[in-house]
Amino acid sequence: xxxxxxxxxxxxxxxxxxxxFNGAFYALLSLGLAVIFGLLRVxxxxxxxxxxxxxxxxxxxxxxxxxPFWALLVVAxxxxxxxxxxxxxxxxxxxxxxxxxxxxxxxxxxxxxxxxMAQYMxxxxxxxxxxxxxxxxxxMIGGMILPHYRVFVIVVALITCLGTWALxxxxxxxxFLRAATENRPLxxxxxxxxxxLLTATYAFGxxxxxxxxxxxxxxxxxxxxxxxxxxxxxxxVVVIGGMGSxxxxxxxxxxxxxxxxxxxVVYPEAANIVVFAIMAVVLFFRPSGLFGxxx
Amino acid sequence: MGLKTYxxxxxxxxxxxxxxxxxxxxxxKLLVLDDMTGTYSGNGGxxxxxxxxxxxxxxGGEVLGQPIxxxxxxxxxxxxxxxxxxxxxxxxxxxxxxxxxxxxAVGLAAQGRAAEAGIVTLVxxxxxxxxxxxxxxxxxxxxxxxxxxxxxxxxxxxxxxGGESWYMLTADYVFGHGLSAxxxxxxxxxxxxxxxxxxxxxxxxxxxxxxxSAQGSGADVIGLANAGPDLETAIKQARDYGLSDKxxxxxxxxxNVQSLGLEATQGIRMAASSYWDMNDTTRExxxxxxxxxxxxVPTMGHIAAYASVTHYLKAVAxxxxxxxxxxxxxxxxxxxxxxxxxxxxxxxxxxxVYDMLLVEVNSPDESTGPADLYxxxxxxxxxxxxxxxxxxxxxxxxxxx
Numbered sequence: 001x002x003x004x005x006x007x008x009x010x011x012x013x014x015x016x017x018x019x020x021f022n023g024a025f026y027a028l029l030s031l032g033l034a035v036i037f038g039l040l041r042v043x044x045x046x047x048x049x050x051x052x053x054x055x056x057x058x059x060x061x062x063x064x065x066x067x068p069f070w071a072l073l074v075v076a077x078x079x080x081x082x083x084x085x086x087x088x089x090x091x092x093x094x095x096x097x098x099x100x101x102x103x104x105x106x107x108x109x110x111x112x113x114x115x116x117m118a119q120y121m122x123x124x125x126x127x128x129x130x131x132x133x134x135x136x137x138x139x140m141i142g143g144m145i146l147p148h149y150r151v152f153v154i155v156v157a158l159i160t161c162l163g164t165w166a167l168x169x170x171x172x173x174x175x176f177l178r179a180a181t182e183n184r185p186l187x188x189x190x191x192x193x194x195x196x197l198l199t200a201t202y203a204f205g206x207x208x209x210x211x212x213x214x215x216x217x218x219x220x221x222x223x224x225x226x227x228x229x230x231x232x233x234x235x236x237v238v239v240i241g242g243m244g245s246x247x248x249x250x251x252x253x254x255x256x257x258x259x260x261x262x263x264x265v266v267y268p269e270a271a272n273i274v275v276f277a278i279m280a281v282v283l284f285f286r287p288s289g290l291f292g293x294x295x
Numbered sequence: 296m297g298l299k300t301y302x303x304x305x306x307x308x309x310x311x312x313x314x315x316x317x318x319x320x321x322x323x324k325l326l327v328l329d330d331m332t333g334t335y336s337g338n339g340g341x342x343x344x345x346x347x348x349x350x351x352x353x354x355g356g357e358v359l360g361q362p363i364x365x366x367x368x369x370x371x372x373x374x375x376x377x378x379x380x381x382x383x384x385x386x387x388x389x390x391x392x393x394x395x396x397x398x399x400a401v402g403l404a405a406q407g408r409a410a411e412a413g414i415v416t417l418v419x420x421x422x423x424x425x426x427x428x429x430x431x432x433x434x435x436x437x438x439x440x441x442x443x444x445x446x447x448x449x450x451x452x453x454x455x456x457g458g459e460s461w462y463m464l465t466a467d468y469v470f471g472h473g474l475s476a477x478x479x480x481x482x483x484x485x486x487x488x489x490x491x492x493x494x495x496x497x498x499x500x501x502x503x504x505x506x507x508s509a510q511g512s513g514a515d516v517i518g519l520a521n522a523g524p525d526l527e528t529a530i531k532q533a534r535d536y537g538l539s540d541k542x543x544x545x546x547x548x549x550x551n552v553q554s555l556g557l558e559a560t561q562g563i564r565m566a567a568s569s570y571w572d573m574n575d576t577t578r579e580x581x582x583x584x585x586x587x588x589x590x591x592v593p594t595m596g597h598i599a600a601y602a603s604v605t606h607y608l609k610a611v612a613x614x615x616x617x618x619x620x621x622x623x624x625x626x627x628x629x630x631x632x633x634x635x636x637x638x639x640x641x642x643x644x645x646x647x648v649y650d651m652l653l654v655e656v657n658s659p660d661e662s663t664g665p666a667d668l669y670x671x672x673x674x675x676x677x678x679x680x681x682x683x684x685x686x687x688x689x690x691x692x693x694x695x696x
Contacts, residue, residue: 011511018504123337126527128556131535138537145507147535219535220500221528229500264504269467271504272496 010143015265016258021150023257024157025212025230030237030249031161032208035168038244039181039201042092042103047234048227049111050206054080054213055222056118059127069132073214080210081203088202093195111228118224126221153215160211161250168246177201236279242292252290322361323617324390325351325604328381328405329420330397331369334523338548338594339396339420345588346597347394349580350604358611366390370401377401381408391617392607394600396420399470406432413619417607419599422546423470424687427646431689434619436626436645438599440568442474444680446520446545448566448651450481452673453516453543462514463492464505464529466521471497474545475520482518490514495525502529506538519544527555534559548594552656552668561658566651569598569635570669573652576634585666592666602635603647638677644689648677 029047036044058076061067067075087110095102130136135149168174180187180194188194213227220226237256241248256275263274270277282290327347329339344367351363366388370377378401384390385408392415395402402421409416410432417436418426424441440448450461461482465475471494479489490512493505506529509517519529519542526544533539540562547565571581571593580601584593610625611617631639636649654669661670684692 008511011507014507015504018501018507021503022501119332123332126524126531126554128554128559130556130558138535145510145536150535219532221524221531223524225498226500229498261504264501265508268493268495268505268508272499 008143010145012265013144015261017144017146017150017154018264019258019261020154020254021257022260023254024154025216025253026234026237026257027161027250027253028157028208028212028215029230029234030241030253031164031246032205032212033234033238034241034244034246034249035164035208036202036205037238038246039177040092040096040103040198041100041181042095042107042202043100044202044205045104045108045231046087046111046114047107047205047209048229048231049114050080050084050209050227051213051216051230052118052224052227053083053114054210055129055217055220055226056122056127056213057210058214058217059129059222062129069218073211076214077207077210080213081207084203084206085199087206088199092202093198096198115224115228122224126223129217129222131218149218153219156215157212160208161253164208165246165250233275236275240275240279240282240289242289245289245291245293248289248291320389321359321617322364323358323392323608323611324364324366324388326381326384326388326390326393327365327367327600328370328377328384328393328395329367330372330401331367333372333397335372335397335420337550337554339596339600342584342588342591342593342597343394343396343420343600346584346593346600347604349584349587350601350608354605354608358608359615359617363608370397370405372398372401374398374400374404378404378408381405385409385412385414390414391619392417394419394604396596396600399423399425402426403430406430406435410435415607415619415622417600417603419603420596424682427642427644428682428688429690431644431687431691433691434623434645436603436623436641436647438568438603438647439596440566440651442470442546443477443682444568444651445566446474446477447481447680448675449543449545449564449653450478450487450518451485452566452653452675453564454482454485454487458516458543459487460514461487461489461516461518462509462512463489463518463520464502464509465492465494466525467494467496470522471520475518478518478520478545495521498524500528501532503532503535505529506533506536509541510536510538515541516543517541522546523551527551530555530563531559539563548596549592549668550594553592553665557657557659557662557668560656561661563656564672565654566675567654567669568595568649568651569602570595570652570654570671571598572667572669573637573671574634580635581666590665592668598635602631602633605633606631637674642684642687642692644684644687644692646681646684646687648681650677651675651680 033047054076057079058072095106131149135152137148139146176192180197184194237252241252260271260274264271327344329343330336331340348365351365368380394417395405396419399421406416415434419438422439422442424443426437463475465471482489493508495505519526533542542563544563544565552560571577581593610622614621614625627641639649641647652671653673655672
């Protein structure tokens, strides 16, 4: 059997697939963060809580209404988006234009409230969440195990990420958004309703988080702290990609998932610091991140 | 008389005046000190309080002609809070006995306070060997099995059934390493071999890569030396890779199985001290318990809480006093025959020894209802698993030669 680093190829390719799978979540979450930061200049610390919310809404709708997974994949993120609209209208808009620190503290506070409420309502134990029947199988390709659901997540995340990138970088709506961040008064002068644009942007970022939450529910623990376990790494991913860079967030999400996955094979104990080590190195040589523009 | 002697005798006088009010007023006051909202509130917590209340009700609500009072407090899994709560209830409420659950670090701190004050402790949800080992208390008893019995119970049995080569998934902290070492020792003692180990950080979201490494090693069995959320993650993700039937868990509670669902947990084997569907007594009680809490299956901690409080109250009635020393002696003398543990007896170091169960999680098809979680596969005699009082390292019962 062919080997690399003393590890049989099928095992190694299995680990690479896993790295990409985790990378898919990093990419989806850091993409939402990058969109929100890029356009609103808000560091959204509530992102992990919104991710958790997506998973819990899916869990509850599945329990109460018996909705199938496919429906949940649409309905739950939309509900998270609706919550985000309310949050933006009531709270977040008051900190625009202030030091980014205020937005960070506000969203961090909201995250603590959401997580505390989830813990109060659902306790600390995880909730059961099954994979959709159609995707629960496993294929073997050349000795490599290919769980269908994980491949599905990677593909869907990739499509979503590329779609978002195209929406912002290649469409007229995206052009308005980018213009509004560059020079808001000028865009308003052209008759564009910028506040609505900002609300929609925040809701869209939250929707992406909720979407990741639903996709993560069958694999990760559905619990009050599922987001806070992930969000720190995601912030590191955003910083490595370059704050506010859409393409950078996507690329670094998948890349870091891969690096982390390979570390788990070679030296598992280092797996949860490798992302931060890379972050330190990147910041040392390129303070604005791999894909960021120098400020 | 020098000032020092004067102060000492004054303190002594104050102490001896306070003591009778503290321990021997013949009204039993019981404190349930547990993790009510935190990480381990599922296997102990509010349901432990319910089990204790049921024990008191089933005993008739009174002993020595006076009503039994049940108090409860949430130590939040923090040793400093647990320790000061224990002290406060000892000083202000003159409690006679406390049941301890949740993190072992908190339980040990509280048992220390209780030992100083001469209070009886019933450890139902503390799985560290220290409770009846190096930190044993004169009036303490440990009803929960320790990591040692849990690991050895399942590891030995699995090796004997042909699962000879093992790969360990270990949580990177004291508890995980202890569990892993106990299991490895038991595997090797039974003639098996540990091929490798992956150490993972606490509260990790991804255990699939560790599971893949385990699979790559070609081991027959993947031993899970972790607990709570990490254990649930490992079980959930093992299913994706078709590895569920290779898993052996060291510390699983019925609430973990309920939260994961039988679909994900079927086939997993583990050791347990008791199970609600074990005999007629446990079934009768378990059914009432689930009627009152909305269907939460009792964990071995909840069963131990009921059994230990019942045994304590019996001992108080038999001794005719709530004096800790007399009651403790009676607890060791009286047979533990309530039906919740098999062949149970209490050793001099406070260790309660009983036959352990080897159980296997039912498949959804085998299960006859939401509470039908396990099938009992085998029973392991207590003497084969538990340490004797002399071996336990308890200073009160150590050999003096």
